[in-house]
Amino acid sequence: MSSVLIIAEHAAGTLNPATAKCVACASDLGAESIDVVVLADNASTVANAAAELAGVTKVLTVERAENASPLAAVLAPQIAEIASGYDYVFGPSTTFGKDITPRVAALLGVNQLSDIMAVVDARTFKRPIYAGNAITTVSVKPGYKVVGTVRAASYKAVGSQSAAPVETVGTSVELPDHTTFVDVKTGASDRPDLQTAAKVVSGGRALGSEDAFSIVFGLADKLGAAVGASRAAVDAGYVPNELQVGQTGKIIAPELYMAFGISGAIQHLTGIKDAGTIVAINRDEDAPIFEIADIGLVGDLFTVIPELEALLD
Amino acid sequence: MEKIIVGLKRVVDYNVRIRVKSDGSGVETDGVKMSINPFDEIALEEALRIKERGEANEVIVVSIGSSDSQQQLRTGLAMGADRAVLIETNSDLDPLNAARAMLAVVEKEGADIVMLGKQAIDNDNNQTGQMLAALWGRPQATFASEVSIDGDKATVTREVDAGLETIQIALPGVITVDLRLNEPRYVKLPDIMKAKKKPLDTISVDSLGVSADDAFEITHFAPPEQRNKGIMVSDVGELVNAMKDKGLV
Ligand SMILES: Cc1cc2nc3c(=O)[nH]c(=O)nc-3n(C[C@H](O)[C@H](O)[C@H](O)COP(=O)(O)OP(=O)(O)OC[C@H]3O[C@@H](n4cnc5c(N)ncnc54)[C@H](O)[C@@H]3O)c2cc1C
Ligand SMILES: Nc1ncnc2c1ncn2[C@@H]1O[C@H](COP(=O)(O)O)[C@@H](O)[C@H]1O
Numbered sequence: 001m002s003s004v005l006i007i008a009e010h011a012a013g014t015l016n017p018a019t020a021k022c023v024a025c026a027s028d029l030g031a032e033s034i035d036v037v038v039l040a041d042n043a044s045t046v047a048n049a050a051a052e053l054a055g056v057t058k059v060l061t062v063e064r065a066e067n068a069s070p071l072a073a074v075l076a077p078q079i080a081e082i083a084s085g086y087d088y089v090f091g092p093s094t095t096f097g098k099d100i101t102p103r104v105a106a107l108l109g110v111n112q113l114s115d116i117m118a119v120v121d122a123r124t125f126k127r128p129i130y131a132g133n134a135i136t137t138v139s140v141k142p143g144y145k146v147v148g149t150v151r152a153a154s155y156k157a158v159g160s161q162s163a164a165p166v167e168t169v170g171t172s173v174e175l176p177d178h179t180t181f182v183d184v185k186t187g188a189s190d191r192p193d194l195q196t197a198a199k200v201v202s203g204g205r206a207l208g209s210e211d212a213f214s215i216v217f218g219l220a221d222k223l224g225a226a227v228g229a230s231r232a233a234v235d236a237g238y239v240p241n242e243l244q245v246g247q248t249g250k251i252i253a254p255e256l257y258m259a260f261g262i263s264g265a266i267q268h269l270t271g272i273k274d275a276g277t278i279v280a281i282n283r284d285e286d287a288p289i290f291e292i293a294d295i296g297l298v299g300d301l302f303t304v305i306p307e308l309e310a311l312l313d
Numbered sequence: 314m315e316k317i318i319v320g321l322k323r324v325v326d327y328n329v330r331i332r333v334k335s336d337g338s339g340v341e342t343d344g345v346k347m348s349i350n351p352f353d354e355i356a357l358e359e360a361l362r363i364k365e366r367g368e369a370n371e372v373i374v375v376s377i378g379s380s381d382s383q384q385q386l387r388t389g390l391a392m393g394a395d396r397a398v399l400i401e402t403n404s405d406l407d408p409l410n411a412a413r414a415m416l417a418v419v420e421k422e423g424a425d426i427v428m429l430g431k432q433a434i435d436n437d438n439n440q441t442g443q444m445l446a447a448l449w450g451r452p453q454a455t456f457a458s459e460v461s462i463d464g465d466k467a468t469v470t471r472e473v474d475a476g477l478e479t480i481q482i483a484l485p486g487v488i489t490v491d492l493r494l495n496e497p498r499y500v501k502l503p504d505i506m507k508a509k510k511k512p513l514d515t516i517s518v519d520s521l522g523v524s525a526d527d528a529f530e531i532t533h534f535a536p537p538e539q540r541n542k543g544i545m546v547s548d549v550g551e552l553v554n555a556m557k558d559k560g561l562v
Contacts, residue, residue, distance in 0.1 A: 185479075273540065
């Protein structure tokens, strides 16, 4: 029977929701056990949260001072050592998982399946290539460990269960000292998180300036939505990089996605293909975004948004 | 610092609309425009800027692929790289073996920085840099949006989901670049002429003892599920009603 190891992602003592999506993907494998490994300086709250994810068999914690920051070069050798006894190793397809998981795979001497979007059977998977313009079915030969990242937008988080056991494990690998964490700057806000929000309101180049972009934030607050942006809006400095949606930004699957002044470039659409309802507002009736929008309105966003807010009051 | 190695992969140009062959055997690539992977152009631009600041002496571009990849290497030389190495193979090498082949050249050359794209836009793997760093036993700084060099250290700001993370790595090491790091320069005609005289060496992938992995087999290619065009509404009132019908507001 087979066993799965999932690399937990966490920050500031909170388990990232992408971990619950990795468990969902792993649950489709028909494996005998699904373990989650938490590497941290202090793992207890995160480990307890992971233990309550439905389907988890047990949680392993590796507590070391060096694990305080998510440095791939430091974490990967520890994960690779623990992973030797497993048939599958999954990480989330977030920047954390994309950084670490290939390093683990290389230490284990195998390639990685990036962005798993479906499990066909225990050794067959679907994953997107060419910015999601082709979906491949990949089969992995028997005898190889399967290391992969899970495309979070393809999965719903698993529910909860009564807590699975948590075990502390030690690792004997020597850790490198060639990489040092300096800092992380986040535009922390009280708004819903872009990656998990049920509603997202996005703005594009059409907003024209950082100041003007506040109209998008205003509507988002009214709807209780997260804010997203096109690459053009981020490049122009209207909003910070963590708001970018698309092939090289975040791949999201909200119930409602509203795009204001976004043309609908293929790289942007890659990020919203799994959204429930896409609403597009664009001045140009020929904008490509209308080809995939569920509800489209040709109009000037600077008049549409105030009218919309008035009608929602 | 002596040398920077930059990986340039030949890929279908990002403006090309990708079509899956109707028999599901692959993606249509016949007669399609091919270019340097856009992330790799940014990697090269950064390497050139580091050299132009006097912080490195030589920039070497490396491509793993068929002899057609010489075109991309020549473009890299025209942008300003000093020389090129083609690691010739007729298979689309998987990331682990691309990393192994790259490592052989990196060790032979004694590179201080290996600058790669964060991902190749054909297979969207986002693995090769991390794997190279692992096999090399050296640091990795992925998804870079800012790089500064200070002697044998590099300080790299990385685009992560939470925002911007900064780390410091001791060189030699691997840096993979994100789109906002810089804007690559345009190649001018005289540079293209000059590039023809720059050295381009070819080595076979076999001579490096590397061959393609056969653990993964792509059994089928399919077009993505299409989203259908929905309705167009004519004013904001209709928009709100349509959203209410779906229970969205
Ligand atoms: C390798 C690569 C990766 C990329 N990754 C991403 C990615 O992750 N995410 C991403 O978004 N892009 C990405 N891009 C960029 C992408 O190709 C587009 O350039 C970008 O999405 C365009 O942003 P935009 O729609 O805001 O701007 P534009 O294409 O300029 O569109 C602006 C739109 O606003 C409309 N408009 C103007 N004024 C108004 C008004 N007053 N009211 C209403 N509508 C108005 C216009 O009609 C137009 O359709 C990537 C590109 C490359 C090459
Ligand atoms: N065949 C190749 N030739 C040159 N560089 C490559 C090759 N494959 C991958 N790379 C480098 O590794 C990066 C990441 O590729 P990938 O892991 O395939 O997404 C690319 O942006 C290139 O810089």
